[in-house]
Amino acid sequence: MNPLRLLGGIGRAVLTVFATFGKVALFTVDAISHVFRPPFYPREFVVALMNIGWLSLPVVGLTAIFTGGALALQIYAGGARFNAEAVVPQIVAIGMVRELGPVLGGLMIAARVTSSIAAEIATMKVTEQIDALVTLSTHPMKYLTAPRVLAAILTVPVLVAVGDVIGIAGGYVVATQNLGFNSAAYLQNTVNFLELHDVISSLVKGATFGLITAVMGCYYGMNSGRGAQGVGRATKSSVEAAAIMILAANFILTGVFFSV
Amino acid sequence: MIRLENVHKAFGDNRVLQGMNLDIPKGTSMVIIGGSGTGKSVALKCVLGLIKPDSGMIYVDGKDAATGDRDAFLARFGMLFQGAALFDSLPVWQNVSFRLLRGPLKRPAEYAREIAIDKLRRVGLKSDVADRFPSELSGGMQKRVGLARAIAAEPEIIFFDEPTTGLDPIMSGVINDLIREIVTEMGATAMTITHDMSSVRAIADNVAMLHGGVIQWTGPVEQMDASGDPYVEQFISGSAEGPIEAVR
Incomplete structure (x- = not known):
């Protein structure tokens, strides 16, 4: 292959990545600004709260409970190698609250909510419903994006907090039923070990991941191509982008909260 | 002009x-x-x-x-789109009176519903269509609903x-x-x-x-x-x- 052509291809790909970052950044700023500027659409906000928050609860809860249980088993097995089985409650708590609760919750919400938002808005675009909104004097960013972004920022931290508790409960059940831990001692160790800082980091991560999931769904939906293929591509790209951005944001936020 | x-x-x-x-x-x-x-x-x-x-x-x-x-x-302006472009998530009457339910032309919901039913009648649809969703209508009915929406705000x-x-x-x-x-x-x-x-x-x-x-x-x-x-x-x-x- 011609090396110049190869370099050209790499250059184009890099430029596309930077251009997309720029567009997403501008879209995010625009979306957030519309959250604070009237007119507001309370009905759409309530619907988004239900879809993003309430209806995601089973997925997040099930993910958390199995993760917490598996974590307890792994820590017990790993800790046994150097006689540190007793740290199961502490590590389950810190692992769930600081990392696994927010990250796995965020990823599950990306799979469920981002895909749903992207597919819905992309379908609205290809069926001219977005154009119809404009002709009915309704700004699509205010009507479609702002309620979803606000709902996600508010509900995902709550989901993450609930997931943290359920995850710890999963670890507790496994530890007390299978691994012989004392129930009261397990709970006491969990409560004593967790700090407010851990909980705050979890909630901040939740809010950030909520913003990412909603913005990515809306951005790819609004910029969808034509036809069924366009909708499919928008949905796939939105989930990929949201998942990668959640993991990257998690790394940055962990550095900010816990760098020594 | x-x-x-x-x-x-x-x-x-x-x-x-x-x-x-x-x-x-x-x-x-x-x-x-x-x-x-x-x-x-x-x-x-x-x-x-x-x-x-x-x-x-x-x-x-x-x-x-x-x-x-x-x-x-x-x-x-009012506009009838090629595929009607009705909002799937809203019942027919809310599609028709979309403009009257929000924004500067906002009216009470009962009044907006009356207007919607009146416009639906104008395009030859019965009032029982008002509470259905667009996906429950045939192509011709969707076009009529789209037409009713286009003329709702006169x-x-x-x-x-x-x-x-x-x-x-x-x-x-x-x-x-x-x-x-x-x-x-x-x-x-x-x-x-x-x-x-x-x-x-x-x-x-x-x-x-x-x-x-x-x-x-x-x-x-x-x-x-x-x-x-x-x-x-x-x-x-x-x-x-x-x-x-x-x-x-």
């Missing part, structure tokens, strides 16, 4: 509009005809500001359509994008008659794009033939058959022979 002056629009290498000029006098019904992909929808969307022209001017009642209060500008200007596409001849006739009646009754300025010649004859006061990005011929519908324009003649006859290439 709507005036398009030397409007150009390209999508990449595809130059769709190449200096389109058109006048639509107030209170008249203009139908733009032309083959698929000739830019009819693009022209219509340029007037509404859904697509920004690359160059040229569009005036509505002498004022530049691209400047001024956008909400006030759009409040003057706009001065109504656009119809392929109003009969995908409908059987009888339902097409019903929609055409409704459009003609409503436009006459409301005294609205109408702009319709279609390639259905029965729609043209039923709806139009004036006809414009768009091809190659420019208006090839325009005149009263009565003169269309004797226009002498080869593009119009080929389009009316549906012949593969003529200046319009059959393979595009």
Whole structure:
């Protein structure tokens, strides 16, 4: 292959990545600004709260409970190698609250909510419903994006907090039923070990991941191509982008909260 | 009066509009005809500001359509989209009275529902349709609901994008008659794009033939058959022979 052509291809790909970052950044700023500027659409906000928050609860809860249980088993097995089985409650708590609760919750919400938002808005675009909104004097960013972004920022931290508790409960059940831990001692160790800082980091991560999931769904939906293929591509790209951005944001936020 | 002056629009290498000029006098019904992909929808969307022209001017009642209060500008328009473009998540009555349930024209929900049912009746639909969702309606019913939505706020200007596409001849006739009646009754300025010649004859006061990005011929519908324009003649006859290439 011609090396110049190869370099050209790499250059184009890099430029596309930077251009997309720029567009997403501008879209995010625009979306957030519309959250604070009237007119507001309370009905759409309530619907988004239900879809993003309430209806995601089973997925997040099930993910958390199995993760917490598996974590307890792994820590017990790993800790046994150097006689540190007793740290199961502490590590389950810190692992769930600081990392696994927010990250796995965020990823599950990306799979469920981002895909749903992207597919819905992309379908609205290809069926001219977005154009119809404009002709009915309704700004699509205010009507479609702002309620979803606000709902996600508010509900995902709550989901993450609930997931943290359920995850710890999963670890507790496994530890007390299978691994012989004392129930009261397990709970006491969990409560004593967790700090407010851990909980705050979890909630901040939740809010950030909520913003990412909603913005990515809306951005790819609004910029969808034509036809069924366009909708499919928008949905796939939105989930990929949201998942990668959640993991990257998690790394940055962990550095900010816990760098020594 | 709507005036398009030397409007150009390209999508990449595809130059769709190449200096389109058109006048639509107030209170008249203009139908733009032309083959698929000739830019009819693009022209219509340029007037509404859904697509920004690359160059040229569009005036509505002498004022530049691209400047001024956008909400006030759009409040003057109603539009029936090709696929009706009804909002799936809302029941029919909320689709029809969408404008009356939010924004500057907001009215109490009961009043908006009454208006919606009244407009549904106007387009020949019974009140029990009001609480159904768009996905529960046939294509013809969706078009009628779209028409009811377009006229709900009694706009001065109504656009119809392929109003009969995908409908059987009888339902097409019903929609055409409704459009003609409503436009006459409301005294609205109408702009319709279609390639259905029965729609043209039923709806139009004036006809414009768009091809190659420019208006090839325009005149009263009565003169269309004797226009002498080869593009119009080929389009009316549906012949593969003529200046319009059959393979595009």
